[in-house]
Amino acid sequence: MFIRNCWYVAGWSDVLKGQELFPCQIANEPIVIYRKADGSLAALQDRCCHRAAPLSIGRREGDHLRCLYHGLRFDETGKCVEIPGQDRIPPQARVRSFAVIERNSWIWVWLGEEAEADPDLIPPTVALDDPNWIFRHGFMDYDANYQLVHDNLLDFSHLTYVHPDSFGVGEDWALTRPKVTRMERSVRVERWLPNQPVPNHIKAETDSEALDMWMYYDFYIPGVMVMYSEGYPAGTSERFNGEPPVGIEPITRDVTNQSITPMSAQRSRYCYSWAPRLKSGSTQLADGMIAIAEMAFREDREIIEAQQRSMNLAPDAVLVPTTSDTALGQFRWILERMLKAEQDAKGDAVVQFAAAQA
Amino acid sequence: MFIRNCWYVAGWSDVLKGQELFPCQIANEPIVIYRKADGSLAALQDRCCHRAAPLSIGRREGDHLRCLYHGLRFDETGKCVEIPGQDRIPPQARVRSFAVIERNSWIWVWLGEEAEADPDLIPPTVALDDPNWIFRHGFMDYDANYQLVHDNLLDFSHLTYVHPDSFGVGEDWALTRPKVTRMERSVRVERWLPNQPVPNHIKAETDSEALDMWMYYDFYIPGVMVMYSEGYPAGTSERFNGEPPVGIEPITRDVTNQSITPMSAQRSRYCYSWAPRLKSGSTQLADGMIAIAEMAFREDREIIEAQQRSMNLAPDAVLVPTTSDTALGQFRWILERMLKAEQDAKGDAVVQFAAAQA
Amino acid sequence: MFIRNCWYVAGWSDVLKGQELFPCQIANEPIVIYRKADGSLAALQDRCCHRAAPLSIGRREGDHLRCLYHGLRFDETGKCVEIPGQDRIPPQARVRSFAVIERNSWIWVWLGEEAEADPDLIPPTVALDDPNWIFRHGFMDYDANYQLVHDNLLDFSHLTYVHPDSFGVGEDWALTRPKVTRMERSVRVERWLPNQPVPNHIKAETDSEALDMWMYYDFYIPGVMVMYSEGYPAGTSERFNGEPPVGIEPITRDVTNQSITPMSAQRSRYCYSWAPRLKSGSTQLADGMIAIAEMAFREDREIIEAQQRSMNLAPDAVLVPTTSDTALGQFRWILERMLKAEQDAKGDAVVQFAAAQA
Numbered sequence A, B, C: 001m002f003i004r005n006c007w008y009v010a011g012w013s014d015v016l017k018g019q020e021l022f023p024c025q026i027a028n029e030p031i032v033i034y035r036k037a038d039g040s041l042a043a044l045q046d047r048c049c050h051r052a053a054p055l056s057i058g059r060r061e062g063d064h065l066r067c068l069y070h071g072l073r074f075d076e077t078g079k080c081v082e083i084p085g086q087d088r089i090p091p092q093a094r095v096r097s098f099a100v101i102e103r104n105s106w107i108w109v110w111l112g113e114e115a116e117a118d119p120d121l122i123p124p125t126v127a128l129d130d131p132n133w134i135f136r137h138g139f140m141d142y143d144a145n146y147q148l149v150h151d152n153l154l155d156f157s158h159l160t161y162v163h164p165d166s167f168g169v170g171e172d173w174a175l176t177r178p179k180v181t182r183m184e185r186s187v188r189v190e191r192w193l194p195n196q197p198v199p200n201h202i203k204a205e206t207d208s209e210a211l212d213m214w215m216y217y218d219f220y221i222p223g224v225m226v227m228y229s230e231g232y233p234a235g236t237s238e239r240f241n242g243e244p245p246v247g248i249e250p251i252t253r254d255v256t257n258q259s260i261t262p263m264s265a266q267r268s269r270y271c272y273s274w275a276p277r278l279k280s281g282s283t284q285l286a287d288g289m290i291a292i293a294e295m296a297f298r299e300d301r302e303i304i305e306a307q308q309r310s311m312n313l314a315p316d317a318v319l320v321p322t323t324s325d326t327a328l329g330q331f332r333w334i335l336e337r338m339l340k341a342e343q344d345a346k347g348d349a350v351v352q353f354a355a356a357q358a
């Protein structure tokens, strides 16, 4: 079960440079996305209404898609506009269309009713071409439920144990707890880590031996993270009394966008970008940063897929939470509350429909 | 669910030249077939009644089969005739046998009661060694339900969109509709396509630029097609007023036999042959014809397997038929009616049995 | 469904020479085993109680295991003794531990309640370093239920048909029946086979053309076999009137230990060793013996996995037993009776619990 009234990241928008058809699967829904002549995107159900062939095996004809099984042609709203050899086109001959928006280098798809798709609900991620940053980006797929990846990203106590080789951070990540704030559709995580060895991925950015690290991120439904990390001279954390640093310039600063989209219950797509500041970075630093991050992501994937296999073997095992689970607990609470709200609304609709029939 | 009272094609009979054991699976039923000393075939359930080892891993002993797990020996009717180290053979020690016939180069197996197997119900296919034709043949397996392959073969509107490179036919295949006639256990499809570019697979047979194509086939349950295609001088179609051409010799003529047998709900075996006439053909033409056909079959398989995956993702999706679905609709109607008749008969048998017991 | 109150073989104990973590799966239960500083073994559930990551991906810290996801540390009893960054450790923070014993070169795990694990119930197998024998050993996995392997080992009529090339024995194995005795937790199988061609695996041990073979084994729950085979001069069987030979020295003598452990319903681990006597053997003979045995085991696996696939296709097929099924029937009877006893006990416990609550 997945929530439908939210924007899912379908992929990086650079997969649609020209006339390509981009097939993807979001929450069990096969979708084909393409770029129209005016540069905007169209997203249709990737299943022909005739005999279910994927439209992504089909062909562009202007802004229309022709199914390459028996030739039905659909316009960008999903309406069938041609059935070869047949004059009458029945009104039910159509495929679903989805609200789709390209924003900040990502393709966002709203799974719920198109009319309710509110672009203001798209999280404020940072575009790859933002002039303040030097971005690198990529994606990978997980054989695991997307919530296990959420859990990973919402609890950085794992950095100490999973990423000693890649990020090379110390024990403080596991020993201290961040501040966690639940919002309407997101969770905010903030923390100071004073006097840290400089993590591997930003070593090239500074000569300092140690930094006070300030890190904060918002994690939005259904699974989008924007995280900023900043290094300050030792003592800064104390100076600000553990509150956010204001009015001073960090020595290092980087940002990462990460999204995790459920393809199915046990398969998920993870898109990520990472960037140092243009001001203190370099293309070399950016290259090194993403190489270390990708090493870390593979470390995460190994443990998360093992966790999924372990859970499949004992789906009802009782688990014992710890205090490091706060953020992920809050996020699961939001997801579950939304899921329930959507199901209740569906139930209401059925009741109203039944009442109207009676 | 599959119908049982019909002849299924198990494979090409040239797989049984000598003492081979040919294992196959028809409608979830494992079957082992072999050639007896008198040249006729025997077909037994490929599952020993002792502890279920496949008899196809066993050994021929004359016309008998010995299970090579613990040595039970079965005669060609499936009766156990030897249990090593045991004198008494219980009467229930037997495996099912199936009616099996070699006809026109195919092995035909009747899944229902052997007593009801009527050889006259075997469709009139053309044998590989028929002196009028130069045949080439082969087979391939599909990861798809066999009815999706039926659908493909019963609606040639797909030729325009799936096979522009292989057969190289034009739009008329999609724009016109054939004549469809439902018979007792088959569907007949006939059509003229006037003034066609010569399809690739018969290009070597004629110098003509364009032909009036006349094509007709019968598609028999459970999934056997015999199709003839003929090329005539432009104007012939008009001359016959769209009726079948009678009393004149075609410029080109070819025939194809095709069968599709369900192995399981999502796996199917496709056997095919194709031949030009001896009169106007050549071995070279025959070779080229099957090469183009096999390219086309791979194109079909790609879209059909994608269609199956798409349907698996949304088994209850509502589909919208078109007027090109007439033949496949008729054929599905026949299959479903037969399936229902078989189930009703089974129900009756149970009721009668219960009455007899009461 | 598997019985729990018995010792399962987890593997050869030489997999734990040093600080290794040995992951295994017994009856769907993931278990991690390691050797403590005092040389004895510890076995814990291989699923962290925090968020289910396998502990076998974790790290030894002395006799403790640290989960390398978020760093929880467990002692050798499974009690969580450290949660990084958290003072209070809730009492339910623990993983199950299992009674585990290293004996005669095998790691034995008791799946039931640790308190009830009685080391006296471990079958009397022969250790690899027993000075009377020259052992070779190995293991292989089966894609089949472990009971199908039991069946194979409890009915040697298959030797004639499955192993003519490897062991090279004659028809008598199939034509005669052994003496079968059911014990409390095992089945004993004994037989003379007079005047046998010398089996391939002991050919190097004697110049005799033929031997009277005496073979006896005990097959213990859940699936452990210890078998002795002895070759005597022709006539010995008659001399002892078919009773066990007493007070005379065999010409050849070998012993084999074999265990089959269910990993899941359709996957099993098979551990085996085989040895000639030191007295009449040699390392060369031992090498040749295991090579022939492993050839035979691959022959067994081929037919058993085919048998499993055949049964999966028709789970309800009615099978017809023969008189060679006596031993396996007795063994299945023991397993089923124990399974039922365990389930009844569980039912009783629930009833008593309910009564205590009422």
Ligand code: FES
Residues within 6 Å of the ligand: A048, A049, A050, A051, A052, A053, A067, A068, A069, A070, A071, A072
């Ligand atoms: S499946 Fe798309 S046109 Fe037939």
Ligand code: FES
Residues within 6 Å of the ligand: B048, B049, B050, B051, B052, B053, B067, B068, B069, B070, B071, B072
């Ligand atoms: S399984 Fe065929 S003889 Fe035993």
Ligand code: FES
Residues within 6 Å of the ligand: C048, C049, C050, C051, C052, C053, C067, C068, C069, C070, C071, C072
């Ligand atoms: S899963 Fe083991 S510490 Fe979290």
